Amino acid sequence: MNKFATLWHMFQHHLNPDCAFCGLPRMQGYPLCEPCHTDLPWLDVGGVPALPDCPTSISAFAYQAPISNLLLGIKFGKNLRELATLGTLTATGILPQLTQVPDALLPVPLHTARLHKRGFNQALELARPLAKHLGIPLLTHPVQRDKFTLPQTELDAEQRQHNLQQAFRIHAPLPYKHVAIFDDVITTGATTRELSGLLLANGVDSVEIWSCARTLKSTTIKHS
Numbered sequence: 184m185n186k187f188a189t190l191w192h193m194f195q196h197h198l199n200p201d202c203a204f205c206g207l208p209r210m211q212g213y214p215l216c217e218p219c220h221t222d223l224p225w226l227d228v229g230g231v232p233a234l235p236d237c238p239t240s241i242s243a244f245a246y247q248a249p250i251s252n253l254l255l256g257i258k259f260g261k262n263l264r265e266l267a268t269l270g271t272l273t274a275t276g277i278l279p280q281l282t283q284v285p286d287a288l289l290p291v292p293l294h295t296a297r298l299h300k301r302g303f304n305q306a307l308e309l310a311r312p313l314a315k316h317l318g319i320p321l322l323t324h325p326v327q328r329d330k331f332t333l334p335q336t337e338l339d340a341e342q343r344q345h346n347l348q349q350a351f352r353i354h355a356p357l358p359y360k361h362v363a364i365f366d367d368v369i370t371t372g373a374t375t376r377e378l379s380g381l382l383l384a385n386g387v388d389s390v391e392i393w394s395c396a397r398t399l400k401s402t403t404i405k406h407s
């Protein structure tokens with residue numbers, strides 16, 4: 184999304200005083216009304232099982248309605264208002280769970296072909312409010328997704344890990360000691376584990392995994 188589109192969206196958002204979900208008046212400086220805010224499937228510290236090989240994983244929401252619907256709508260519809268709303272909600276869910284601030288935030292990259300088709304990387308767009316609020320860099324270039332992987336949802340756990348092997352390439356060691364990786368949805372954690380291993384082999388001392396949503400049961404979802 185270019186800067187102009189973001190600014191235009193912010194302007195539109197400012198003009199619209201209604202809750203992004205139900206149309207009732209929203210809370211001051213927040214995209215939702217209070218009942219819609221309260222009804223969301225918020226997670227808190229210790230609310231999710233730890234990911235294998237990753238001591239710190241933080242998610243704002245359980246992957247269920249209405250968050251799951253929003254994520255799918257954003258992925259296929261490029262709805263800028265929904266993207267900004269979910270970015271704000273994600274930051275609202277993650278910030279109170281933090282015990283320390285990482286040196287940088289790395290959204291999981293999309294393969295260039297997929298990025299061109301979709302026009303934006305939803306992980307990057309959803310991470311923007313977090314990086315801005317924390318005053319840390321949002322890393323968009325140091326890591327590239329080389330391999331055009333199959334959608335993880337079409338594979339079993341073993342295939343998923345194999346599918347992602349050497350999916351990412353790093354251009355140079357990172358000058359950050361503590362990096363948080365951000366993805367829109369975490370299911371098995373295979374994608375973020377692959378990326379995490381790459382960072383730890385390239386100058387990073389500790390990695391956290393953050394996400395907008397986390398699947399808590401084995402459910403069939405469509406994301407990639």
Ligand SMILES: [Zn+2]
Nearest residue numbers: 202205216219
């Ligand atoms: Zn509402």
